[in-house]
Amino acid sequence: MQSGDEPAAAVLEADALCLRFGAVEALKSVSLRVAPRQIHAVIGPNGAGKSSLLNCLSGFYRPQSGAVRFCGQDISALVPHKRAALGISRTFQGIQTYPSMTARQNILTGYDARMRTGLFSALLYWGRVRAEEEAFAAKAERIIEFLELEELRHALVGDMAYGMRKRVDLGRALALDPKILIMDEPMAGMSAEEKGDLARYILDIRDGLGIPVVLVEHDMEVVMDISDRITVIDFGQVIACGTPAEIRADERVIAAYLGGGSA
Numbered sequence: 001m002q003s004g005d006e007p008a009a010a011v012l013e014a015d016a017l018c019l020r021f022g023a024v025e026a027l028k029s030v031s032l033r034v035a036p037r038q039i040h041a042v043i044g045p046n047g048a049g050k051s052s053l054l055n056c057l058s059g060f061y062r063p064q065s066g067a068v069r070f071c072g073q074d075i076s077a078l079v080p081h082k083r084a085a086l087g088i089s090r091t092f093q094g095i096q097t098y099p100s101m102t103a104r105q106n107i108l109t110g111y112d113a114r115m116r117t118g119l120f121s122a123l124l125y126w127g128r129v130r131a132e133e134e135a136f137a138a139k140a141e142r143i144i145e146f147l148e149l150e151e152l153r154h155a156l157v158g159d160m161a162y163g164m165r166k167r168v169d170l171g172r173a174l175a176l177d178p179k180i181l182i183m184d185e186p187m188a189g190m191s192a193e194e195k196g197d198l199a200r201y202i203l204d205i206r207d208g209l210g211i212p213v214v215l216v217e218h219d220m221e222v223v224m225d226i227s228d229r230i231t232v233i234d235f236g237q238v239i240a241c242g243t244p245a246e247i248r249a250d251e252r253v254i255a256a257y258l259g260g261g262s263a
């Protein structure tokens, strides 16, 4: 082992996750280490287990065995909103925005997710909650600026183009003040221009905000362009993990993509 090779500590770590749905083995001993300030892509053919892995990380699925650790803490037993409160934020495959609310209101719902457990304390400490809400309104403004949504701040999300709605959804995920951001196919259905914009924001999230990103994405050009590390899953198993250059040259990866579906 070379001492300089391994990152000091993983932010988020999956250790030998096994997940079954009846006879379907969605994950077969899948491990993943997401290092600080890295964009870590998870790729693989349709049905490979990518969303299942993300769901295990965020707590929506409970693997039959294996562990999930966040900043060294075993969070395997925690429900999704407790993981969110720790700083694990995610966007889902598809759209999660509220169409009849404005961009700003949608972003503010990210805050509600964090406040979810606090109804009793909200009643007890009303003044403190108000102060918190004001602080959050200021924070929402910073997110609006960061994502260049100023002109759409008060526009209804239902009236927006798809790419803009996805951008608002990203704003909602950022409102949680995440320590890590998990994104499932954020670019699906986007135009080339929208993908370019989103790729730039993801790089800014890593470089400007210092937040690592776990990214499931089918657009290989984008993945190869912006990822620091890539984990490849095929039929519920990790078949490769490495830099974009290593992954591009990996024979098992090439076989999975070229021959996997029809084999």
Ligand SMILES: Nc1ncnc2c1ncn2[C@@H]1O[C@H](COP(=O)(O)OP(=O)(O)OP(=O)(O)O)[C@@H](O)[C@H]1O
Binding pocket: 021, 024, 025, 026, 044, 045, 046, 047, 048, 049, 050, 051, 052, 053
């Ligand atoms: N809730 C569920 N109930 C039953 N089977 C499931 C469930 N979620 C996933 N699966 C199965 O687990 C396997 C992996 O699915 P998963 O959605 O993780 O794949 P994926 O890599 O995200 O695919 P895609 O690229 O199409 O999104 C598939 O066989 C799928 O049918």
Ligand SMILES: [Mg+2]
Binding pocket: 050, 051, 052, 093, 184
């Ligand atoms: Mg999926």
